[in-house]
Amino acid sequence: MSEAVTEQLKDIIANQMDVNIQKSEIESDMSLMEDGLGLDSVAIMEFISLVEAQFNFKFDEDELNMDGFRDLQTVTELVASKIN
Amino acid sequence: MRFADIFAQLATDPTLAKQGLGDGRLNCSYQVLPEIFTQLDDFFAAQDFSADTCFALQFDNSLPGALVLLYLLARERHLFVAPKPQKQDAVSLTPQFCRCILSLKSEADLTDLAQLPSALQLDPHPDYNDERDLPATDEGRLYLKTSGSMGVSKVVVHDFSALLGNAQQCVTRFRLSAADRVLIPVPIFHMYGLGAGLLPALLAGATIELLDKTNILKYIQVEKRFAPTAAFLTPTLCNMLLQGKRSDRPYRLVVSAGDKMRPAMFKTFAARFGGLVNLYGSTELGALITSDLADSADIRARYAGQPMPEVHVKLAPLADDLQEAEGVGELQLSYAYSFTHYLHSTGKTRLQREVTDWFATGDLARQHQGGYVELLGRAGLSVNRRGYLVLFSDIEQRLESLKAVDKAVLVATDEETANGKRLVAFCLVPDNTAQAENIRQACFALLPNYAIPEEIRIINEFPLLPSGKIDRQALLEAVAKTTR
Numbered sequence: 001m002s003e004a005v006t007e008q009l010k011d012i013i014a015n016q017m018d019v020n021i022q023k024s025e026i027e028s029d030m031s032l033m034e035d036g037l038g039l040d041s042v043a044i045m046e047f048i049s050l051v052e053a054q055f056n057f058k059f060d061e062d063e064l065n066m067d068g069f070r071d072l073q074t075v076t077e078l079v080a081s082k083i084n
Numbered sequence: 085m086r087f088a089d090i091f092a093q094l095a096t097d098p099t100l101a102k103q104g105l106g107d108g109r110l111n112c113s114y115q116v117l118p119e120i121f122t123q124l125d126d127f128f129a130a131q132d133f134s135a136d137t138c139f140a141l142q143f144d145n146s147l148p149g150a151l152v153l154l155y156l157l158a159r160e161r162h163l164f165v166a167p168k169p170q171k172q173d174a175v176s177l178t179p180q181f182c183r184c185i186l187s188l189k190s191e192a193d194l195t196d197l198a199q200l201p202s203a204l205q206l207d208p209h210p211d212y213n214d215e216r217d218l219p220a221t222d223e224g225r226l227y228l229k230t231s232g233s234m235g236v237s238k239v240v241v242h243d244f245s246a247l248l249g250n251a252q253q254c255v256t257r258f259r260l261s262a263a264d265r266v267l268i269p270v271p272i273f274h275m276y277g278l279g280a281g282l283l284p285a286l287l288a289g290a291t292i293e294l295l296d297k298t299n300i301l302k303y304i305q306v307e308k309r310f311a312p313t314a315a316f317l318t319p320t321l322c323n324m325l326l327q328g329k330r331s332d333r334p335y336r337l338v339v340s341a342g343d344k345m346r347p348a349m350f351k352t353f354a355a356r357f358g359g360l361v362n363l364y365g366s367t368e369l370g371a372l373i374t375s376d377l378a379d380s381a382d383i384r385a386r387y388a389g390q391p392m393p394e395v396h397v398k399l400a401p402l403a404d405d406l407q408e409a410e411g412v413g414e415l416q417l418s419y420a421y422s423f424t425h426y427l428h429s430t431g432k433t434r435l436q437r438e439v440t441d442w443f444a445t446g447d448l449a450r451q452h453q454g455g456y457v458e459l460l461g462r463a464g465l466s467v468n469r470r471g472y473l474v475l476f477s478d479i480e481q482r483l484e485s486l487k488a489v490d491k492a493v494l495v496a497t498d499e500e501t502a503n504g505k506r507l508v509a510f511c512l513v514p515d516n517t518a519q520a521e522n523i524r525q526a527c528f529a530l531l532p533n534y535a536i537p538e539e540i541r542i543i544n545e546f547p548l549l550p551s552g553k554i555d556r557q558a559l560l561e562a563v564a565k566t567t568r
Contacts, residue, residue, distance in 0.1 A: 020528035034297060040533055041299040042470070042502050045324055048300065061330040066301050 127201035140182035160224035181431030216431035250370035251283035260288035267312035269295035281316035300328035342471025350385035415449040469504035488518030507537035
């Protein structure tokens with residue numbers, strides 16, 4: 001299941017967000033921030049909202065931290081724990 | 085009073101033993117400032133620089149950079165500051181009158197502030213050319229880039245005494261004290277973060293936390309750990325908290341500057357997070373107009389506030405081609421603590437002025453009873469996006485640098501996006517060789533993200549005014565007609 005989640009996360013970044021990133025460029029162990037995909041503060045906010053809308057839940061404030069959003073693997077784990 | 089006296093006081097005041105600065109990785113109490121400054125003295129003495137040598141600082145928004153900045157202030161040196169550019173732009177964005185570029189070899193490798201001097205890197209400017217011919221002074225000078233430019237077209241010069249005077253007024257107006265815990269997630273290498281945030285917080289002896297490359301995840305973490313009583317934000321950051329924070333918490337003071345906040349958003353934010361005030365200022369003049377926390381939330385939401393002491397306000401009649409409205413004029417200000425010169429990148433003087441000369445802000449305003457100033461937008465062809473002043477001409481030129489674009493004209497609609505007003509760029513394309521989508525994609529490499537137009541439209545012919553100028557109003561109407 002987690003592979004399917006990762007795929008959906010890649011789709012969100014490549015197709016739903018206002019960033020110039022192709023799906024094929026995204027690796028699941030790339031940082032989301034400046035040393036990887038380069039999402040800036042506005043894009044991170046957009047990403048969080050789109051993930052919540054796609055999987056139909058809300059993150060708790062404690063879950064919004066740099067460890068959980070380090071790369072797509074950690075976000076996948078976080079999402080999987082929320083939808084289980 | 086000079087910066088050196090103020091830092092000496094901070095270091096020796098027994099009631100401030102617990103206060104200091106930090107960035108989440110490193111911390112230092114005010115007591116160790118003299119020791120750090122002495123170490124830096126050795127570093128600079130070894131280089132044999134003249135008193136007016138100008139250093140360009142390129143640091144993250146973190147403690148090492150802040151300490152180098154404070155050191156140069158304490159020693160009355162000359163320094164150019166700007167938020168750290170991308171590596172490839174590091175030289176081109178540094179004025180040529182800077183002898184050296186100061187940075188850290190590696191931010192991550194510096195784990196102990198005693199190692200700060202050995203972690204510093206000093207690169208000579210490859211195109212060094214110093215044509216500064218400024219009146220002699222025994223004070224240091226601060227050099228800043230104007231906010232409207234994406235390159236280094238104009239440099240603004242401030243005497244240290246003016247910076248101090250401006251900072252002291254902020255302490256009073258914001259009622260900052262040693263009990264405050266001040267979070268600064270905006271760049272301290274801009275006038276706002278430095279002149280209204282960092283320096284006033286230091287003068288008050290507050291505890292200070294810096295945050296680099298702020299996003300909602302970092303903000304929530306630092307808020308929990310640091311427990312700030314005050315924060316210096318922008319409308320974009322306030323919006324980020326409104327969207328991203330799931331719980332509310334009271335701040336004694338939140339200052340928002342860099343752009344005007346919509347009153348409805350202001351009220352929502354103030355209801356959730358407390359003491360919000362707008363601050364209006366500029367790179368050239370400093371902190372100029374702001375509310376007092378004693379004003380009602382409604383007053384604070386509607387107006388930029390009242391002028392600071394020593395700030396004089398004048399509303400100048402508008403140029404003919406702008407619509408007149410009752411009581412509206414271009415905001416002009418004079419301020420005892422303002423800048424003294426504009427310089428070219430080489431250091432050659434572009435403009436010398438008396439600090440009390442009127443300064444035309446380019447903003448439209450109206451003044452109400454009690455002196456409250458209401459801001460109404462930009463008077464000319466520019467727009468504020470995420471706190472950055474963006475000149476239409478900058479975006480148009482970059483678009484026209486593309487082979488596929490013969491001419492580009494930008495308009496800003498009234499619709500608000502996460503970046504600010506929605507921008508639409510009309511492009512004249514030779515023989516339909518490019519599609520709007522491709523041009524917009526090319527923008528990601530040409531422009532900073534905040535300056536990328538939300539939409540590109542291909543146009544075959546620009547509507548013209550009888551004068552032969554492009555009719556921007558007609559373009560705006562074309563956008564309004566086709567947008568739901």
